[in-house]
Amino acid sequence: MSVEAIDEIPAEKYQTLGLTREDFLWLLRKMCEMRKFEERVERLFFEGQLIGPCHLYLGQEAVAAGVIKALDDEDFIISTYRGHGHAIARGVPFEALMAELFGRKTGTCKGLGGSMHSAMSLEHNILLASAIVGGGIPIAVGVGLALQYRKSSRIVAVFFGDGAVNTGAFHEALNLAAVWKLPVLFVCENNFYAFSVPHKKSFAGESIAARASSYGIKAYLVDGNDVIAVYTSGKDAVAHIRSGCGPAFIECRTYRKKGHGVYDKAEYRPQNEVQEWMKKDPIERFANNLMQLGIITKEEFETLNMEIEKALDVCVEKAKAAPCLDFSELWKLVYAEEEAHYG
Amino acid sequence: MVREISYAEALNEALREEMEQDDRVIVFGEDVGVFGGVYKVTKGLLEKFGPERVRDTPISEAAIVGAAIGAALAGLRPVAEIMYMDFITIAMDQLVTHAAKIRFMSGGQVCLPMVIRTQYSLGRVHGCQHSQFLASWFLNVPGLKVVLPGTPKDAKGLLKSAIRGNDPVLFVESGVLYSWKGPVPEDEYLITIGQADIKRKGSDLTIVAFSRTVREALAAADRLSAEGIDAEVVDLMTLNPLDVKTLVGSVKKTNRLLVADDSTKTGGISAEIISRIVEEAFDYLDAPPVRVNSPDLPVPFAQPLENQYLVNADKICEAARRMVH
Numbered sequence A: 001m002s003v004e005a006i007d008e009i010p011a012e013k014y015q016t017l018g019l020t021r022e023d024f025l026w027l028l029r030k031m032c033e034m035r036k037f038e039e040r041v042e043r044l045f046f047e048g049q050l051i052g053p054c055h056l057y058l059g060q061e062a063v064a065a066g067v068i069k070a071l072d073d074e075d076f077i078i079s080t081y082r083g084h085g086h087a088i089a090r091g092v093p094f095e096a097l098m099a100e101l102f103g104r105k106t107g108t109c110k111g112l113g114g115s116m117h118s119a120m121s122l123e124h125n126i127l128l129a130s131a132i133v134g135g136g137i138p139i140a141v142g143v144g145l146a147l148q149y150r151k152s153s154r155i156v157a158v159f160f161g162d163g164a165v166n167t168g169a170f171h172e173a174l175n176l177a178a179v180w181k182l183p184v185l186f187v188c189e190n191n192f193y194a195f196s197v198p199h200k201k202s203f204a205g206e207s208i209a210a211r212a213s214s215y216g217i218k219a220y221l222v223d224g225n226d227v228i229a230v231y232t233s234g235k236d237a238v239a240h241i242r243s244g245c246g247p248a249f250i251e252c253r254t255y256r257k258k259g260h261g262v263y264d265k266a267e268y269r270p271q272n273e274v275q276e277w278m279k280k281d282p283i284e285r286f287a288n289n290l291m292q293l294g295i296i297t298k299e300e301f302e303t304l305n306m307e308i309e310k311a312l313d314v315c316v317e318k319a320k321a322a323p324c325l326d327f328s329e330l331w332k333l334v335y336a337e338e339e340a341h342y343g
Numbered sequence B: 001m002v003r004e005i006s007y008a009e010a011l012n013e014a015l016r017e018e019m020e021q022d023d024r025v026i027v028f029g030e031d032v033g034v035f036g037g038v039y040k041v042t043k044g045l046l047e048k049f050g051p052e053r054v055r056d057t058p059i060s061e062a063a064i065v066g067a068a069i070g071a072a073l074a075g076l077r078p079v080a081e082i083m084y085m086d087f088i089t090i091a092m093d094q095l096v097t098h099a100a101k102i103r104f105m106s107g108g109q110v111c112l113p114m115v116i117r118t119q120y121s122l123g124r125v126h127g128c129q130h131s132q133f134l135a136s137w138f139l140n141v142p143g144l145k146v147v148l149p150g151t152p153k154d155a156k157g158l159l160k161s162a163i164r165g166n167d168p169v170l171f172v173e174s175g176v177l178y179s180w181k182g183p184v185p186e187d188e189y190l191i192t193i194g195q196a197d198i199k200r201k202g203s204d205l206t207i208v209a210f211s212r213t214v215r216e217a218l219a220a221a222d223r224l225s226a227e228g229i230d231a232e233v234v235d236l237m238t239l240n241p242l243d244v245k246t247l248v249g250s251v252k253k254t255n256r257l258l259v260a261d262d263s264t265k266t267g268g269i270s271a272e273i274i275s276r277i278v279e280e281a282f283d284y285l286d287a288p289p290v291r292v293n294s295p296d297l298p299v300p301f302a303q304p305l306e307n308q309y310l311v312n313a314d315k316i317c318e319a320a321r322r323m324v325h
């Protein structure tokens, strides 16, 4: 199998994709929501209002927006510790997400998950957000197995980073999904760093997509900072999967704007490399294209961002005011069958 | 009606019955399909239920446990097999850090109705990488249920309950017991997970056992009774969560505690059980609690050495006599 490469898609071509004005605006809004949410979260950390591990999605917005747009709402998602973006694209309310970051009982996981598991929302068909690198990949394969068994037309998409592709779980999972032809969309967000370690120091192949294709999986190598390129490959991959041909794999090449976690200044990255990537900001690029096409004006774009800021003000206040679960309630959440606790 | 069937046949019946009555139950693992399982526990299932429900997997322990988690998250009731308990080490992350945690960390949004069946081959001359009894590791993992049947009847009833339950269960079978025949009712029955079972009533001392050691403990109790020592045998059946209540009740009655534990001594299951009794029934003890464990050694291959290594009725009797006299 070969790897299909999808580069930046120029604005002139947007009209040929069958997307409506609403679709374009949805993509833009979602990316702005992710950006503003993460900027706010970062600030809350610096102010000492939030604590705990937290990994921002800043710079990778096009991946979540593009892939999730290509899925149906009924399709399942397996997310990671860098999952706020996936949750927002899926429509998990700011309030629940923020409350989870504050550890409140109004959070997505009642405050028991924290940032790293906050994307988990059964209501939004996000079945898991795992904090273990690579850990969600075999689990997605199991979800695919259940869907295939049920002859469901739903599929499951699993997100993971470039670091995850060096775990054993990745290889076992890809192989199993390919052999069983399961409806799984593997989405690698290759931001070129696993914490401080650059991709090239942990990976000798040409592309991650090529690695997937060697398992007999249809694979795409995509400009992950172009939401339309991500969406296009996602659409293609989803069609392949739904036709019963087995899994597909998308390597989205992107870059995080900030460090690995909130407190990481990312000084290990060369400045010229950072500069180059900052020029390719996914939101600026997309907004400019939409303005060029007359789909949105500069003023409308600014209003959109202001609205989001206001919504965030409200949700932060609500989260802060909400209570935590009572310690005595924890016992009930370990097993589905409560009597399992003997003390 | 009760007939005599083997532990392996009892397990096979449990799988078959549960698959018949619930199409969400699927089975997968290494060599469980065409071959019917290395120990024949899944024999005939492929023929009866077809390749959609009974699947041979590649040798991919992490993927097997991961796939069970995913399938459970998506509404199935998978029963996955890890051929030897030793291979659990490769799937540890999936089992401990995923299966056991997902319900809790999601604030109770989901449950994971899944069973991981495995077996330990201690006593079968399999050498040290195929004989490990690692159940004590999982005492430290809230969120996972650990079930170890010690008789054919319990094997069937507990496996059926494990499949019907809504929590992840590590179901540990004993390889040496597979061919052990015992009475198993023909009519449907379930055995509650989380409750210990008093296998033999007695008044002089409590022998706590589970899985393979149940048979040894019962044999020891028979011999002891001929010597005038009346032992009560408590089969734990579920290790996590631990049925402390039944244990304490028994010790309060007999005033002596002996634990027959296949774990290696240091950090073994017996350590936990004794601690609980010391905490909760210290005043009732007439003698220091005693444990009969595997020694802190890897399991030797040579049969005479393995025989010396094993917890057996002789060692249990000897320890019991010292306690009572």
Ligand SMILES: Cc1ncc(C[n+]2csc(CCOP(=O)(O)OP(=O)(O)O)c2C)c(N)n1
Residues within 6 Å of the ligand: A082, A131, A132, A133, A134, A160, A161, A162, A163, A164, A165, A189, A191, A193, A194, A195, A260
């Ligand atoms: C199995 C495991 N090993 C190590 C870690 C610590 N850790 C968390 S994230 C991370 C880097 C992962 O990088 P990558 O997969 O590229 O994803 P990214 O963070 O770039 O999204 C490491 C080493 C972990 N969570 N899990």
